[in-house]
Amino acid sequence: MSRSKRLRERGIADKQGYICHKCLGEGELSQIVADSDSNDTCSICQEQNPSESLINLANMLLEAIEFEYEDPANSVGFESREGGYYIKPIPTRELLFDKYEIDGETLDLLCHIIIQEYWVKKHPYNDWEDDKMMDEWQVFSEFVKHKYRYYLNSLDHDPLDRNSTVFKHNPNLILEKFAQFVFEHDLDKKLPANTRVYRGRKERAGENHSTMNELGPPPPEKAKYSNRMSPAGISMFYGGLEIELCLSELRQMESELIVKISVWDTTKELLLLNLTNLPNLPSDFDEEGRLYKREIIFLHRFAEEISKPIVKDGNEHIEYIPTQVLTDFFRTLHFRHEGHQPFHGIVYESSTNSGECLVLFCGPEGCVDSEQDIEDNHMLLFHPELVEKHEVTYDVEMTHHRISLY
Ligand SMILES: [Zn+2]
Numbered sequence: 001m002s003r004s005k006r007l008r009e010r011g012i013a014d015k016q017g018y019i020c021h022k023c024l025g026e027g028e029l030s031q032i033v034a035d036s037d038s039n040d041t042c043s044i045c046q047e048q049n050p051s052e053s054l055i056n057l058a059n060m061l062l063e064a065i066e067f068e069y070e071d072p073a074n075s076v077g078f079e080s081r082e083g084g085y086y087i088k089p090i091p092t093r094e095l096l097f098d099k100y101e102i103d104g105e106t107l108d109l110l111c112h113i114i115i116q117e118y119w120v121k122k123h124p125y126n127d128w129e130d131d132k133m134m135d136e137w138q139v140f141s142e143f144v145k146h147k148y149r150y151y152l153n154s155l156d157h158d159p160l161d162r163n164s165t166v167f168k169h170n171p172n173l174i175l176e177k178f179a180q181f182v183f184e185h186d187l188d189k190k191l192p193a194n195t196r197v198y199r200g201r202k203e204r205a206g207e208n209h210s211t212m213n214e215l216g217p218p219p220p221e222k223a224k225y226s227n228r229m230s231p232a233g234i235s236m237f238y239g240g241l242e243i244e245l246c247l248s249e250l251r252q253m254e255s256e257l258i259v260k261i262s263v264w265d266t267t268k269e270l271l272l273l274n275l276t277n278l279p280n281l282p283s284d285f286d287e288e289g290r291l292y293k294r295e296i297i298f299l300h301r302f303a304e305e306i307s308k309p310i311v312k313d314g315n316e317h318i319e320y321i322p323t324q325v326l327t328d329f330f331r332t333l334h335f336r337h338e339g340h341q342p343f344h345g346i347v348y349e350s351s352t353n354s355g356e357c358l359v360l361f362c363g364p365e366g367c368v369d370s371e372q373d374i375e376d377n378h379m380l381l382f383h384p385e386l387v388e389k390h391e392v393t394y395d396v397e398m399t400h401h402r403i404s405l406y
Pocket of ligand 1: 022044
């Protein structure tokens, strides 16, 4: 087969020439070409900058496009009387301009070389593939907030509604895919034994908390409030690796407050789900990375949601459900995945301060206040002698606080 015919079968017109990175706009493709070793004369500007051949550029663009789009002739019905597809296809020109930021003469040239003129999203009749559905976080959130919340494991169909979205958007499948990604990409962090951890508690006038029971996680029957990761009735330890972090997390609620900071050491190595160092969203031109685009978007959405400040306006009972369900999913993952060590908690970035916040999956039963009493089920040793009282004032311009040792 001739070269020209081979190219044509790939959907590329055989044309000689090069385009330099400067003529490729500001998008990802331009950045990739900027690293190229070849300096052939650019067919557009006639300069000798890092460049790539027209054929290679067309091929790269086609591979990126074909990852999400396909030829409408293969999947969309054609209405010959009306003379058009049932779903409006997107011209190549529009895709190159909107998605890859290519314009001007370069756009004209590349549109001549890529033979395919129109595209539609893959599986165009399945709303799973809609832009909105690309955001599986939204699908999952809506599902657990407004449809089903418990026993997601057993949901492979909805007995009451055979046309329901359960078939298409089983949240359990979304979660399992997500867990697989976490395992494969080592998204965990080991917090060594004897790591210092701080926890803040607000104090009202007249209160003077000093004991482990008062400053540690509440007993389950007193865990009255919904939190980002724990629903009312389930107690967890929320803390941070720095004092300033605990103060700034509490400071969001009020302008002036008294905070007791309690000091803890981990009693053993703890395995945490690590949301502080998530992979960046992969480029469409990254063959390996783009396979995980959805999982990465989902993880970022989860990390974003849990680091948002707590707002107690009554809606938290619904709004925090997705992150609570997801936390529960990770808390119980080792029961479903043989050989996987249980996660003891999650580490995530604070929204208010650059630093690492923690949630540990333990209530008072995981805390101990004397070294002699440490047992296997404990995670944290409380230091009663290190409790600090902070008076925090906050204004827009500056933040300061006075410390008095308790
Ligand atoms: Zn150029």
